[in-house]
Amino acid sequence: MGQELVLYGYWRSSAAYRVRIALNLKGLPYESEAVHLVNQGGEQHLPDFQALNPQELVPCLIDNGQVFTQSMAIMEYLDETHPEPPLLPSDAAGRARVRALSQVIACDLHPLGNLRVLQYLTSQLGVDDATKGVWSRHWISLGLQAMESMLTGNVATGRFCHGDTPTMADACLVPQVYNAVRWKLPMDGYPTIQRIHDACQSLVAFQRAVPEAQADAPAPV
Amino acid sequence: MGQELVLYGYWRSSAAYRVRIALNLKGLPYESEAVHLVNQGGEQHLPDFQALNPQELVPCLIDNGQVFTQSMAIMEYLDETHPEPPLLPSDAAGRARVRALSQVIACDLHPLGNLRVLQYLTSQLGVDDATKGVWSRHWISLGLQAMESMLTGNVATGRFCHGDTPTMADACLVPQVYNAVRWKLPMDGYPTIQRIHDACQSLVAFQRAVPEAQADAPAPV
Numbered sequence: 001m002g003q004e005l006v007l008y009g010y011w012r013s014s015a016a017y018r019v020r021i022a023l024n025l026k027g028l029p030y031e032s033e034a035v036h037l038v039n040q041g042g043e044q045h046l047p048d049f050q051a052l053n054p055q056e057l058v059p060c061l062i063d064n065g066q067v068f069t070q071s072m073a074i075m076e077y078l079d080e081t082h083p084e085p086p087l088l089p090s091d092a093a094g095r096a097r098v099r100a101l102s103q104v105i106a107c108d109l110h111p112l113g114n115l116r117v118l119q120y121l122t123s124q125l126g127v128d129d130a131t132k133g134v135w136s137r138h139w140i141s142l143g144l145q146a147m148e149s150m151l152t153g154n155v156a157t158g159r160f161c162h163g164d165t166p167t168m169a170d171a172c173l174v175p176q177v178y179n180a181v182r183w184k185l186p187m188d189g190y191p192t193i194q195r196i197h198d199a200c201q202s203l204v205a206f207q208r209a210v211p212e213a214q215a216d217a218p219a220p221v
Numbered sequence: 222m223g224q225e226l227v228l229y230g231y232w233r234s235s236a237a238y239r240v241r242i243a244l245n246l247k248g249l250p251y252e253s254e255a256v257h258l259v260n261q262g263g264e265q266h267l268p269d270f271q272a273l274n275p276q277e278l279v280p281c282l283i284d285n286g287q288v289f290t291q292s293m294a295i296m297e298y299l300d301e302t303h304p305e306p307p308l309l310p311s312d313a314a315g316r317a318r319v320r321a322l323s324q325v326i327a328c329d330l331h332p333l334g335n336l337r338v339l340q341y342l343t344s345q346l347g348v349d350d351a352t353k354g355v356w357s358r359h360w361i362s363l364g365l366q367a368m369e370s371m372l373t374g375n376v377a378t379g380r381f382c383h384g385d386t387p388t389m390a391d392a393c394l395v396p397q398v399y400n401a402v403r404w405k406l407p408m409d410g411y412p413t414i415q416r417i418h419d420a421c422q423s424l425v426a427f428q429r430a431v432p433e434a435q436a437d438a439p440a441p442v
Contacts, residue, residue, distance in 0.1 A: 054366075054367045054370035054371055054374070055325060055329065055367040055371075056367075057329070066314055068314075068317050068321065069321045070320065070321035070324040070325065070328070072320065072324060072328075073317045073318075073320035073321040073323075073324055074317070076316070076317065076320055077313055077314070077316070077317035077320075080313040080316065081313050092298055092301040092302050093287055093289075093298070095297070095298070095301065096289050096294045096295070096297065096298035097294075099291065099293065099294035099297055099298075100289065100290045100291035100294040102294075103291040103293060103294055103327075103328075104276060104291065106324075106328050107291065107293075107324075107327050107328045107331075107332055108276065108278070108332055108335075110328075111328055111329055111332045111333060112332060112333065112338065114329075117333065120356075120359070121346075124355075124356075124359075125342075125346060125348065125352070125356075127346065131346070134345075135341075135345075135346075138341070138345075145275075146275045146276040146277075149275035150275055150276075153275070
């Protein structure tokens with residue numbers, strides 16, 4: 001039997017990291033294709049990849065030859081085609097909450113710290129590295145503050161973002177915390193996020209998805 | 222019978238505009254609450270609104286006292302609670318495509334031109350108005366180019382983004398085109414987007430959702 005699912009990703013991409021978590025939570029085996037993202041000359045801009053995803057962004061999932069893009073759309077697709085264990089609760093209000101928590105990260109927070117945006121800040125606006133750090137920490141802290149309020153102020157929050165089993169919201173949260181730590185944002189202002197993050201990291205599905213565990217990650221020095 | 226649905230929005234907010242389209246497509250009556258978004262002193266930062274949405278962003282939908290945030294999560298919620306007419310196709314691959322098209326706009330394009338980001342460019346990075354225009358047009362054109370490729374290169378594209386009835390993707394596309402025109406981006410490079418936009422604008426549901434038709438829009442001069 002051939003490998004049906006192929007994930008085009010990059011070890012450090014938050015969006016690819018989300019999909020790895022979702023695939024692992026579902027127990028779905030997949031083949032990884034690394035797309036080495038770098039400024040201008042990155043593999044995301046090669047014609048072969050551009051043909052798969054005109055946005056020239058990872059992740060991109062191939063399921064039996066069909067191409068799927070956008071991490072949240074991919075996770076919803078996996079949830080519809082492989083319902084167990086679910087990545088969304090069964091009630092409409094709960095599903096809306098999990099989607100909103102995911103979108104706080106995927107729409108309002110993560111895009112502002114994306115590689116291509118940081119690259120634009122440098123090349124077009126002449127922003128130096130220190131100021132890029134301030135920019136990144138500003139948007140990450142704003143998003144995580146909102147997330148922390150939404151989590152602490154709601155009885156639906158459990159061991160994970162919504163109840164006691166991981167959902168799409170956790171698959172978005174953990175890569176964002178990874179990213180926050182990378183930008184040296186102090187995490188002590190977000191106790192609920194930290195607690196949920198730690199609960200996630202105790203699961204093999206999350207452990208196997210970490211950037212450093214990927215084949216295309218650089219060897220530790 | 223009291224009004225069940227209350228939409229907190231702002232006439233020119235793209236994200237609120239999306240939800241107005243979705244509500245109109247569903248034929249759902251709703252009450253509008255205007256949240257006047259301005260720099261620093263905007264009503265989105267008032268404690269009463271912050272209690273509804275810790276993100277201090279519109280839109281925010283109240284359904285029988287329950288609060289829902291994030292425009293795409295709200296549209297999915299409306300689609301689950303009021304299935305007819307559907308905002309998503311019935312097959313998993315089609316649903317993934319509509320969600321991905323929506324997310325190209327809602328995740329990768331729109332957040333970069335949001336009020337709070339433009340405000341940061343001015344106040345923290347000293348960017349002038351002309352350069353902010355270049356910034357906005359850069360991200361809008363990049364997103365619309367990807368969208369145009371995804372639409373023209375796919376047989377599932379019909380009179381609308383996906384098939385011959387409007388979906389969530391159209392509800393995201395039309396406000397983004399409005400925004401592009403506001404930033405004076407020439408639209409002639411996007412013939413498929415323009416054609417779909419015009420098809421949408423022929424529908425009353427879209428006409429009634431335009432910013433200038435909202436009660437909080439300034440009177441024409």
